[in-house]
Amino acid sequence: MKSIGVQRDNRKFILSLLFVGYMVSYMDRLVMNLAVVPIGQELHLSPTATGTVISVFFLAYTIMQIPAGWLTDRFGYRRVIIFSVFLWSLFTVSTGFAWSFTALIVIRFLFGIMEGGYPAASAKAIAEFFPKKERVKAQSILMSSNSFGGLITGLIVPVLLIWLGWRNVFFALGAAGVIIGVLFLKYIRSPIQSEEAKEQQSVNKNSMLSLLKTRQTWALLLTWFSISIASWGTVSWLPMYMVTVRHLDLVSTGMLGLLPTTAATLGTVAGGWLLVRFSGREKMYFVMNGLFYTAFLFLALFAPNVGMVFTYLALASIFYGFVFSAVYALPHKLFDKSVIGSAIGIMSLGSMLGGFIAPIMMGAFISALKGSYDGAFWFLIAAGLSSALFGLTLRNSNHVSHRGVDDSIKSNAGAK
Template identity: 30%
Template sequence: MTSPRVQPAAPPAAAHQPGAVGRTRWFIIWLAFAGLTINYLDRSSLSVALPFMGEDFHLSSTQQGFVFAAFFWAYDFFQLAAGWYVDKVGPRRSFTIAAICWSVFTMATALARGFWSLITVRFLLGAGESPAPSTAAKVVATWFPVRERAFATSVWDSGSRVGAVIALPIVTLIVAVTSWHTVFIVIGCLGLLWALVWWKVYRGPREHPSCTAAEADYIESGGARAAANDDEAAAALSWRSLFRYRAVLSMMFGFFCLNSVIYFFITFFPSYLVTERDFDLLQLGFFGAVPGICAVVFGWLGGLAADRAVRRGHTVNRVRKVTIVGGLTGGSVIMFAALVPEAWMALVLLSVAYSSLTIAGTGIWSLPADIAPSSRHVGMLGGIQNFASNFAGILTPILVGVLVDRTGSFVAPLMVIGCLALLGAVNYLVLLGRVQPLRVKTP
């Protein structure tokens, strides 16, 4: 096991004030946010549409769990390759090709005719979406100084919440007006349109026509990860060597615990509201969006607070750990949502849990840029931790489906995933170590 390199305190403010150097970096990250929103809209659409596809698909809860898990079999399997690919070709190409693939496979869902065809298209969709989060993490590492990294991360990461939130009203409206087939055609076309815009717009800070030299200097002097600043020995570190670091193993396990709870919201959450809380179509489309909206707002506020703490002189190590450990602890209250008697009480607890987990997620997705030994490892680290985390996407839907079928309620599965959130908090607190760039072992 190698020892970590000591990370200096947050870089001092650049000579130029942020508002005076330009804001191209914020346009770039909001464009990435739009891409992740469409990404999660595609991913979440089936979970919203499936309860209303009963005339065509007579699936048990266990079968639904396998359909949801099929996405993550491919999504998870391709994570390591996706992280390497992002570092190899850069965000412009990786995001564009990924968006084209996931959009085509989303539209193919309209052609599904049974259990196995749904399994197939969801598997292909997972493969197409696999480079998206590592690409977004790479964009933040490239375009943002340390003092703005948490909020920039919260922006693109909130696309996952926004996509899941708008899936509820959009999908239910389209189903009510036309049919479930139309849902997948419409959102697939949105993805293709975004891919075209990203390809035409995205460049690195020094190559982008709208990015001034002052803004590029501000980004680089503030600690953004750039190839020009890489240590030669660190840049040569192989991706396999990353698994030797305790911090990387902790990132993998902790993110698995967080996603064990997050993926409940992406898969069985609509079914929970319909079957356990007797929500009808209108209530599902309106009240079902509340936890996701809260998660978006508090995720942004958490990112802003974290960046403000760094600017005030708090160490990155302390800020990231408070954010992640506190967020996972708050997320554990999901276990009580199944025990309260009233639907509004459950919605409050679910909103607290989802918001807390989103705050933790901003810290977790900041870690690849924080601890990468060089700029060439940011995408790879994102892929590694996402690879481990999405075992939760494979296991959680099946576990929830089986427990619901056997117990007749959501009490047992929510208790299990709530405990996993607490376990994740302990992991980051005890095992992660200092949040600082990894150092190559010297002879």
């Protein structure tokens, strides 16, 4: 009994460490959405250039998702996590030294490559440390770190940007990342190489192909891709919109932004619990949440005053949190842990591809319409609606053979 208690305490500690790492990584990427206001003024960036600065991170992050999932399943989560944390922190610090638009693009691209390994590796760690019945809950808690990172960013970063300047903010965040990396180096240990683990490594070469052949993978990927366009587009351009069109100052924008971020946190935490209640009815879960999210997003983007903008965004964010949590938790239910790194890599691919497309497309719409945001907003609404439509393609878990992917992998391996 004592060993079980110690094991559970160790799981909690590992989950806490993964949580903090994810939170810092989210802050590192999110701070650009606020810092781009003073950066744009200093470097004289156009709306299209501003969108490009935000989008280039997502492009790099997207490119890294499939390789990161494979590398995690092949070589283990510890190596990928430590490598990722230290190098993304290096490029966070480097952002503070950016002297031109071109330098900023190169640094943010490399930063995105290095951050790209963390989602798959952290999910793999969850699969290794937690029994299957606890993984959905643990993954939901882990993903709520993003919302907590957003809360902290909105609360302190606007003030720090004014007080310290944007360069020093990136220096401070990079230093925090290095500290997290040291903790991972000290406390995260590779799993014991049992015969089962060795067998899993021998078949992981085929895991990505097998996952991509399943309907569930594509349904989740396209649903997440669509709602990510709407979400990242809103998050990326909201500070600029509130400052230039609604005439709020940066600090007020950051403080009011805590409302939807708090709502997303609650939605993400509740999402794992709610998904369990919808077991066997996952299609309804994704369609319903996608429709509610889109309806409130529409009301927010065309609200008559600032208060209503953030009120409706908060309501939309609850349903986004439900989807966010479920997209990363459901693979733990559908797939074996031997392929979970690849599965989460694919899900992150959808999110980051949406994050790449949205800011740069919105910048193009805004420039084409002479500073009007209406075209960009309709683009986001269409993406949100598409997420509900793609949710219709999902098969409920009571109609899914959970051994399908594993059998396909082993079959491929045996054929070699």
